Amino acid sequence: MAPPKTYRCEAIILGYSPLGEADLLVTMYAREQGKIRAVGKGARRSTSKLVGHLEPLTVVRMSMVNGRSMDIISQAEVVESFAALKEDLTAISKGLYLSELVDGFGSEDIANPPLFQLMIQTLRAVQADSASDMPLRAFEFHLLQVSGLMPELYHCVECRQELEPNAHRFSPNVGGTLCLECNPDDAHLRPLSLRALKVLRLFDRSSIAEACKLSIDDGLADELKSLLSTTVGYWLGKEIRSNSFLERLHKESLPEVYI
Numbered sequence: 001m002a003p004p005k006t007y008r009c010e011a012i013i014l015g016y017s018p019l020g021e022a023d024l025l026v027t028m029y030a031r032e033q034g035k036i037r038a039v040g041k042g043a044r045r046s047t048s049k050l051v052g053h054l055e056p057l058t059v060v061r062m063s064m065v066n067g068r069s070m071d072i073i074s075q076a077e078v079v080e081s082f083a084a085l086k087e088d089l090t091a092i093s094k095g096l097y098l099s100e101l102v103d104g105f106g107s108e109d110i111a112n113p114p115l116f117q118l119m120i121q122t123l124r125a126v127q128a129d130s131a132s133d134m135p136l137r138a139f140e141f142h143l144l145q146v147s148g149l150m151p152e153l154y155h156c157v158e159c160r161q162e163l164e165p166n167a168h169r170f171s172p173n174v175g176g177t178l179c180l181e182c183n184p185d186d187a188h189l190r191p192l193s194l195r196a197l198k199v200l201r202l203f204d205r206s207s208i209a210e211a212c213k214l215s216i217d218d219g220l221a222d223e224l225k226s227l228l229s230t231t232v233g234y235w236l237g238k239e240i241r242s243n244s245f246l247e248r249l250h251k252e253s254l255p256e257v258y259i
């Protein structure tokens with residue numbers, strides 16, 4: 001019988017759950033392999049050499065063995081631990097939000113190195129400034145981009161007319177921005193201010209780190225958050241669980257007078 005096939009991968013741990021008596025079922029997103037669900041044999045035993053290497057939001061280099069139904073993690077070495085991020089509850093919550101989206105948008109057996117890179121760059125931005133929501137907004141935008149779902153921002157998706165610098169409308173399900181004249185039947189239309197359109201276009205030509213330098217007022221931040229999370233949620237086809245936790249955390253951090 002041929003020996004089992006082995007391979008190496010670099011992946012970010014998205015989450016895990018207990019399996020059997022001492023194993024872990026680990027979900028990760030690998031640079032060259034896409035989403036992988038693999039077993040960490042004995043990883044819950046304190047003596048395991050995998051202990052501390054499979055924590056969510058850790059970048060790990062691994063040796064894997066092809067298993068019959070699932071691959072097995074034979075070795076793991078931490079590449080980037082995001083230790084400072086993990087000491088900050090707000091930053092952890094934001095990291096888990098990213099994990100949930102990468103888990104939802106990532107496919108097994110389909111490599112998407114830009115998605116892997118996007119998650120790492122966004123985690124670095126969250127770690128650098130956990131109070132800012134800009135990393136999450138830029139992430140949501142680029143997530144659509146690297147998933148082939150980039151919204152149209154320069155022409156009306158219906159009549160293809162170039163958009164004048166004006167207020168427009170946006171529809172997640174028909175692919176982006178619409179002029180004020182077009183009104184397709186099936187579009188979930190929402191208003192789009194000129195300021196929000198400008199920020200989306202800035203996201204389009206900026207890296208995550210560059211986008212995070214932008215400072216915007218609360219009204220614009222709310223508009224972008226609503227627009228992008230609705231669009232991401234539409235394509236994901238389900239509610240984003242960690243979003244409600246982030247909302248709660250945000251409310252708890254506000255002085256009581258605002259609640």
Ligand SMILES: [Zn+2]
Nearest residue numbers: 156159179182
């Ligand atoms: Zn139009």
